Amino acid sequence: MPCDVFxxxxxxxxxxxxAFGASQGCQPDPASAYRFTGTVCRLTYPAAVVLNEKTxxxxxxxxxxxxxxxxxxxKSVLIGKVLYGLDNLEIHNLTIGRSEFELHPGKGIGxxxxxxxxxxxxxxxxxxxxxxxxxxxSVDFEIESQTDLGINxxxxxxxxxxxADTSDCYLNFHKLSLHLHGNKEPNWLKKLFTDxxxxxxxxxxxxxxxxxxxxxxNILADFIQETAEHVLTDGNIxxxxxxxxxxxxxxxxxxxxxxxxxxxxxxxAVIDDSVFHPSQLTENRMLYFWVSDxxxxxxxxxxxxxxxxxxxxSGAELTELFKTNLTSAxxxxxxxxxxTGSPELRVWSVHSPFINTSSDWGTSVFxxxxxxxxxxxxxxxxxxxxTDVVVDVTASYADKKxxxxxxxxxxxxxxxxxxxxxxxxxxxxxxxxIREAVEKIGIPKVLSVLEVVITRLLNRQGVDLFDIINPVxxxxxxxxxIEMDFGFPHHLLVDFLRKTLQ
Numbered sequence: 130m131p132c133d134v135f136x137x138x139x140x141x142x143x144x145x146x147x148a149f150g151a152s153q154g155c156q157p158d159p160a161s162a163y164r165f166t167g168t169v170c171r172l173t174y175p176a177a178v179v180l181n182e183k184t185x186x187x188x189x190x191x192x193x194x195x196x197x198x199x200x201x202x203x204k205s206v207l208i209g210k211v212l213y214g215l216d217n218l219e220i221h222n223l224t225i226g227r228s229e230f231e232l233h234p235g236k237g238i239g240x241x242x243x244x245x246x247x248x249x250x251x252x253x254x255x256x257x258x259x260x261x262x263x264x265x266x267s268v269d270f271e272i273e274s275q276t277d278l279g280i281n282x283x284x285x286x287x288x289x290x291x292x293a294d295t296s297d298c299y300l301n302f303h304k305l306s307l308h309l310h311g312n313k314e315p316n317w318l319k320k321l322f323t324d325x326x327x328x329x330x331x332x333x334x335x336x337x338x339x340x341x342x343x344x345x346x347n348i349l350a351d352f353i354q355e356t357a358e359h360v361l362t363d364g365n366i367x368x369x370x371x372x373x374x375x376x377x378x379x380x381x382x383x384x385x386x387x388x389x390x391x392x393x394x395x396x397x398a399v400i401d402d403s404v405f406h407p408s409q410l411t412e413n414r415m416l417y418f419w420v421s422d423x424x425x426x427x428x429x430x431x432x433x434x435x436x437x438x439x440x441x442x443s444g445a446e447l448t449e450l451f452k453t454n455l456t457s458a459x460x461x462x463x464x465x466x467x468x469t470g471s472p473e474l475r476v477w478s479v480h481s482p483f484i485n486t487s488s489d490w491g492t493s494v495f496x497x498x499x500x501x502x503x504x505x506x507x508x509x510x511x512x513x514x515x516t517d518v519v520v521d522v523t524a525s526y527a528d529k530k531x532x533x534x535x536x537x538x539x540x541x542x543x544x545x546x547x548x549x550x551x552x553x554x555x556x557x558x559x560x561x562x563i564r565e566a567v568e569k570i571g572i573p574k575v576l577s578v579l580e581v582v583i584t585r586l587l588n589r590q591g592v593d594l595f596d597i598i599n600p601v602x603x604x605x606x607x608x609x610x611i612e613m614d615f616g617f618p619h620h621l622l623v624d625f626l627r628k629t630l631q
Contacts (some may be wrong), residue, residue: 131492134625136573137569138395142482143287145529146288147371149626155286155326155372155373156374156375157373157375159372159374159375159377159384159386160270161374162373162374162386162407163386163403163405164403164405165373165388165400165401165403166266166373166387166388166389166398166400166403166421167387167388167389167390167403167404167420167421167423167424168386168387168389168418168419168420168421168424169384169386169387169405169410169417169418169419170384170385170387170416170417170418171384171410171412171416171417171418171419171542172382172384172415173381173382173412173415173416173417174232174381174382175415175437175613175614176379176414176415176416177221177230177232177383179415179615179616179617180589181228181229181230181240181615182228182617183617188225188228188242188245188278189223189225189343190345191218192245192247192338192341193220194345196337197218197219197249197333197334197337198333198337198374199215199217199218199259199517200215200216200218200329200330200333201213201214201215202214202329204217207315211255211256212254212255212256212258212265212588213253213255213256213482214253214254214255214400215251215252215330215464216251216252216253216254217247217250217251217252218250218251218333218500219249219250219251220247220248220249221247221248221249221250221485221566222246222247222248223245223246223247224245224247224248224355225242225244225245225246225296226242226243226244226245227242227243227244227571228240228241228242228243229243230242232378232380232381232382232383233281233378234378234379234380236376236377236378237282237283237284237297237378237529238281238282238283238284238383239281240279240282241277241278241279241281242276242277242280242282243278244275244277244281245272245275245276245277245278246276246522247273248271248272248273249274249330249334250269250270250271250272250484251269251270251319252267252268252269253267253268253269253270253271253309254266254267255267255268266349266528268309268310270305270307270308270310270311270552271308271311272305272306272307272330273304273306273308274302274303274304274305274306274334275302275303275304275305276300276301276303276305277300277301277303278298278299278300278301278302278338279298279299279300279301280295280297280339280342280378281297281298281397282294282346283297283384284297284375284377285448286372286374286375286377287556290350291372291376291385292347293335293341293346293347293348295339295342296339296343298342298343298484299335299337299339300331300334300335300338300339302331304542305327305328305331306327307329307330309460312505315397317491317586329491336515364435365394365431365435366391366392366393366431366432366435367389367391367392367393368389368390368391368398369388369389369390369392370387370388371388371416372385372387372388372446374386375577377407381412382409382412384407386405388400389420389421389424390424391424391427391428392432393431393434393435397419398422398426398427400424400523400524403421403423403629404421404606404607405414405419405421405567405608407498407538407549408483409605409608409610409611410459410610413612414612414613414614415613415614416612416613416614416615417608417611417614418611418612419608419609419610419611420609421607421608422484422485422486422607422608423521423607426450426483426484426485429481429482430481431485433480433481434438434477436477438477438478438482438496438498439475439476439477439478439626440475440476440477440574440575441473441475441476442474442476442574443471443473443474444470444471444472444473446473447472447474448467449469449472450570450574450592451463451467451566452571453566453569453570454572455565455569456562456565457508457562457565458562458607459559459562460555460558460559460562461510462511462547463502463512463562464510465504466502466504466512469497469504469505470505471504471505471506472502472503472504472505473502473503474497474500474501474503475500476499476500476571476575477499478496478497478498478499478501479497479498479499479515480493480497482495482496482498483495483496485572486604486605486606486607486608486609487605487607488604488605488606488608489606490521490524490537490538491521491522491602491604491631492519492521492523493519493520493521493522493538493571494506494519494520494521494611495517495518495519496516496518496519496520497516497517497518497586498511498515498516498518498567499513499514499515499570500513500514500515501513507549509548509549510548510549511547511548512532512545512546512547512555513543513544513545513546513548513550513554514542514545514546514563515542515543515567516539516540516541516542516543516563516564516567517539517540517541517543517547518539518540518567518572519537519538519540520533520535520536520537521535521536521538522535522571522576523535523536523602524602525600525602526597526600529584529588529592529593529597530580530588531583531584532579532580532586533576533579533580535576537568537571537572540561540564540567540568541564542563542564542567544557545560545563548562554598561617570616578601594618595597595615595617596615596617597614598613598614598615598616599613599614600612600613601613
């Protein structure tokens with residue numbers, strides 16, 4: 130019986146396959162990368178709107194975290210030479226108006242942050258030298274500024290992941306006023322500072338802000354990659370979510386392509402005949418994931434080889450399960466075993482389960498399981514059996530919990546004997562009881578355990594912090610499409626920026 134991998138990996142990919150992973154060989158264009166693609170993420174325009182609402186926090190962090198270097202300069206005037214130096218430049222009272230964006234097909238993303246107001250303070254040393262003598266002074270100053278910020282990031286495949294080039298960054302100042310504290314400076318000198326120091330300040334602020342935005346973008350990309358790699362790693366089983374090509378940008382969505390290759394010990398799965406095509410996804414929801422059966426197959430095989438498909442049920446819990454109303458008569462040896470007070474049922478996969486997804490039947494899981502029923506302190510099992518099962522599995526997610534439903538389509542008991550009675554084979558009536566128990570007790574029990582374990586796993590990785598709205602899993606021939614709306618957790622971005630930039 131499948132016990133641990135298929136549904137959890139489905140949900141992990143659902144939430145995290147969009148993360149930008151390492152890549153050693155991006156294809157020159159998306160069309161040539163389709164056949165190597167195991168999973169696809171499509172982020173539509175409405176989702177981009179939600180994410181854009183959080184952009185202001187990143188911009189605020191860039192402004193506030195930027196380190197502004199000291200500035201020195203000089204200018205010749207009629208009576209001599211004016212010298213100046215600005216130190217300890219700090220930002221205060223930052224406010225941001227609104228943020229707007231636009232998807233430029235085949236190019237990138239256009240972002241405009243308007244009405245960014247900020248005050249800068251620091252210390253200025255100024256003086257002038259002439260044939261009349263030398264004058265020097267140090268005074269605190271304040272700069273009031275109001276600007277619009279424009280960024281046109283371009284996404285590309287480089288440095289082992291999807292990277293963002295934010296070098297196309299500009300600031301358009303509507304206001305930049307320099308105020309010197311006190312009345313010690315001559316009026317003409319103050320006017321002179323306003324004329325030529327202001328230009329220098331503009332260049333420094335622009336350079337540092339754009340530099341910091343690029344830095345934060347790279348930190349965020351690394352953070353996403355590291356988080357995804359961590360979540361998609363479980364013991365010796367890892368997932369290579371490398372991108373296979375640079376993302377595609379249209380007027381309605383951004384789409385990224387990922388390998389989705391299972392790595393177990395020293396083996397790596399291969400996908401080179403994927404059936405993906407962009408027409409298989411729509412644009413009605415905020416977020417889409419396309420996941421191939423070729424992603425799940427190697428993952429399940431690795432889990433089987435790693436001994437993950439095992440389930441033990443014992444004691445009162447097992448006794449209670451067998452109180453399920455079955456039409457077949459309970460064999461006497463099972464009844465006596467349950468009455469011992471310490472029965473134990475051990476079940477594990479014999480072969481690696483196989484899955485097949487189709488539009489007609491959904492996701493079907495084919496598995497062979499072996500079981501042993503132990504009674505009391507006996508080392509020799511009372512009953513051993515082998516069963517082949519085919520179960521059509523559906524998954525849903527609501528109230529921050531995973532729900533699994535299984536509809537058995539075929540169950541057969543291929544072997545059943547009593548080792549404690551010289552390996553005597555049991556009769557057809559007893560075999561029918563075991564078959565019905567597998568259908569009505571075993572499969573529901575496995576699914577209920579999976580629901581709890583996978584929900585706990587997802588929550589441990591922070592999935593419960595996201596507002597996932599009406600997720601729908603639609604089976605197709607050889608793949609599944611997962612679609613949803615979502616709300617971005619504001620506090621997570623704030624926490625990330627606080628920890629990263631402190």
